[in-house]
Amino acid sequence: MESLFRNPWLLPALAALLLPPLIEWLFRRRKKQVELPTIRFLLNNQEQKKVKRQDRILLLLRMLAIGLVVFGVARPLWQRGWMGAAPDRNVTILLDGTGSMSQQRDVSVAFAMAQKKAAAVARALPAGTPVTVLLLGHRLEVVLENETDLHTAAARIEGLRPTSGAAPMATALAWVRDHTADQQERSELYVFSDFQKHTWIQAGSAAAPALLTGLEEKCETFLIDVGGEHAFNYVATQLRPEEFAMSAGMPVTFQTLIECRGTPPADAKASVTFLVDGVKKDVREVTPGEQPVVLEFAHRFPAAAEYLVEVVVEGDNHRLDNRRMYLCRVPEEVQVLLLDETADGPAEPQSLFLARSIRPPTHAALEKVSHFQVKTIVPARISYENLSEYAAILLTGTRQLTPGLAAQLETYAADGGSLWMFMGDTVNLYDYNRLLYRDGEGVMPCALAEKVAPQDAAANIYPQYGDSNHPALVQLARLASDDQTAVLKYVHIDSQQMAASAQVVVSLSNGEPAIVERPFGRGRSLLLNTSADAGWSRLPALAEFAILVQELLRYVVGEPDAAVNLNVGETFEQPVYISTQHLLLRYPDGSKERLRPRRRSADQDEFEVLFDNTTQQGLYEIETIEEVLPRRRFVVNPSAAESDLSRLSQADFRETFPAGGWSWIGSGVSVADMAADLHTVTEISPWIFGALAAMLAIETLLAWRFGRRRGLTA
Structure with missing residues (x-):
């Protein structure tokens, strides 16, 4: 019965058809007995017969009017398939599953509302209708394509989960355009979204309007709004340590950024909690405004382990972006391997200054001052080491460079390690170029031309830290370079023979590159064109050498997590x-x-x-x-871009997407009923009420003509 009437429960009201005959019978004229000499003249009275016939006509019209009223409110349906084949339909259901769809809507979230409505649409479609289901998250996922089992489609929709992604809606519209390009039948597209501005009009915002306009010829588009209005939203957009090199027992400062999207009440405050492995360590109360609030939390990790650091913001209704995490592995010390061919000699090794700069000596009662621990070996023993345990390898000038050693260093850097090379008297430039540079394909960032010793002793050559804009030399750039850091000898680097990705970190005062770096595979390499000992320069004997080594090590270690x-x-x-x-x-x-x-x-x-x-x-x-x-x-x-919950209203959407071809459906409309009836079922109630109006007009006219209109005497 529901396939014939929208409101079949109103059909029992047809019993009201008995009201006109009942009223006519109750208020009928009573016969009076009149004694006349003869009644044959009355029996032949034609006027009396005419009145009875008029009464019957009006009675039938009134009964029919009541029947039309009942049928009209019961909303009878006309199935197009009754008079032949129903039109072919191809339906695409697109669910916006980006991060903003996790916004709170009453006791549920926007995505759950979209899910419920989309599943109802799938179940309400005529049997055998091909259904394609799409989910837009951090990318477009094709959940189902041309599925004719509507219960399967609805079940798959109900099993979907919202994501924290931020893909543009243009990605999904482009897929729909290609999907419907070769279809003969006209398609239907149902888009369930909160119409967040970032999703619909990202950078290159002309893409989505153009695509939606292009769908007009092949596709009927229905935009179902499931979003809500949110005045403001707090979001943690960043959590990271100020220094990525960490070790057990040394203080680490974590920095977080708290922003407010929208306009909060004047007295609104955000509570920020800092946790380590789920244990609360600190709580702050802040008032984010137009500018982000920067908070710093200091912590000491007691032992070497992997820790989960979290920041949780409270004070708004959108909780998806209120948590930020950072997973860090904290070692006892950051291990550095130092390759020095003089390490096993009777005299002090040439890497002595370098080793002490990496791990400055301290007394037992004092805290350690460096995250790094150094191990010095001769290059020939590198095969006995597990190189994956070392954050960096430093190679001092050596004559023991072999193809095997070069291959190990290259593999280590390609797999994410950091290699730092120094020069010296024993360096064979030809071997270094042949095994490490390899015409720009190797791990060394540049070719080595020749060893140079300035002839003019008065012309001091020194590193110009102040001219460098490299992030690792921020502290040294504040120091004024002088002749105490004089470089007595160096290797000339031809700027024309540098790897394509190489860059100069710092130059000498005569313009020669002093330190050159390049990314290599997942790691990186550096080259210092002078020695690690005091033989070629006075730099290793100065305090600023320790600063240089520590800062560059922190830089090459990068972000291990x-x-x-x-x-x-x-x-x-x-x-x-x-x-x-x-x-x-x-x-x-x-x-x-x-x-x-x-x-x-x-x-x-x-x-x-x-x-x-x-x-x-x-x-x-x-x-x-x-x-x-x-x-x-x-x-x-999550993506911080999804934290801006500003959305497009129907008026905003029409202004941004001025072309037609789409219909906006608000929360008060039953999308399932609309989809079930579209191109398949036609309500004939409007015609019934039109016929009712015409019938009432005819009844009124006839009653007036018959002398029965209210207010007139018969």
Whole structure:
């Protein structure tokens, strides 16, 4: 019955058809007995017969009017398939699953509302309608394509989860355009979104309006609004240590950035909590305004371990972006390997100054002053070391450079290590160029031309730190260079023979490059064109040499935890050491997925694991033993762009997307009923009420003519 009437429960009101006959019977004229000499003249009275016939006509019209009223409010439906085949339909359901869809809507969230409505649309479609389901998160996911089992489509929609991504809506509209390009039938597109401005009009905002306009010819577009209005939103946009080199027992300062999107009440305050491994360490109360609030939290990690640092902001209704995480591995010390061919000699090694600059000596009762610990060996013993344990390798000038040593150093840097090379009297420039530079393909950032000793002793040559804008030399740039740092000998570097990615860190006062660096694979390399001892310059004997070494080591070490601190949509990548079997990954919500390691390259027997479905924010963990992967846990933080909840109203959307071809559907409209009836069912109530109005007009006219209109006497 529901396929014939929208409100079949009103049909029992048809019993009201009995009211006109009942009223007519109750108020009928009573017969009176009149004694007349003859009644044959009355029996032949034609006027009396005419009156009875008129009464019957009016009675039937009134009964029919009541029937039309009942049928009109019951809303009868006309199925197009009754008179032949119904029109072909092809439906695409697009759910906006970006981070802003996790905004609070009453007791639910916007994505849950969209999910419920989209599933209802899928179930309400005519049987056999092909349905395509899309989810827009950090990228576009095709959940189903041309699925004709509507219950399966609805179930898949109900099983979707919102993401923390920030992909532009133009990505989804472009896919729909290509999907509908070859279809003969006219398609329908249902977009469930909160219409956040960032999603719809990102940089290059002309893309989405143009794509939506282009869909007009092939697609009927329905925009279902599930968003709400939020006055303001607090967001933690950054959490990071001021210094990435960390060690147990030394203080570490974490810096976080708290912003406010929108206009909060005048008395609104945000509470910021700093946690380490879930334990509350500090709480601050701030009032973010137009400018971000920068907070610093100091902490000492008691022992070498992996720690999860968090910042939680409270004070608003959008909690998705109120948490920021940083996963850090804190060693006892950051290990540095120093290769010195004089390490085993009876005399002090030539790397003595360098080693003390890396790890300054302290008394037992004093705290350590450096994160770094150094181990000095001769280059020939490098094969006995596990190079993955060292954050940096420093190679002093050596004559023991062999193809094997060069290959090990190159592999170490390519895998993410940092290599720093020094010159000296024993350096064979030809071997260095042949084995380490290799015409720009090797790990050394530049070719070595010749060893130079300035002839004019009065012309002091020294590093010009003040002219460098390199981030590692900020402290040294404040120091005035003088002749105490004179360089007595150096290796000339031809600027025409430098790797394409190489850059000069600092130059000498005569314009010669002094320190050159280049990225290499996942690591980097540096070259200092003078020696690590006092034989070629006075620099190693000065205090600023320790500053130079410490700052450059911090720079080359970089961010060792970068691979495990990701944003939504970024890829987790780790080498697999001892197993090629499937690995089990646990998501932040507890769900699990199997990952299969793959070969790094076809000609290498090395494996790695890649995972790019980082849609959820939080802590991920690969359930395996420690020896399989260097890092088994990683965190994913949401995109800060999704924290701006400003949205497009219907008027704003029409102004931004002026072309037609789309229909805006607010929260008070049943999308499922509309989708079920579109091109398939037609309500005939309007015609029924039109017929009712015409019938009432006819009844009124006839009653007037018959002398029965109210207010007239018969």
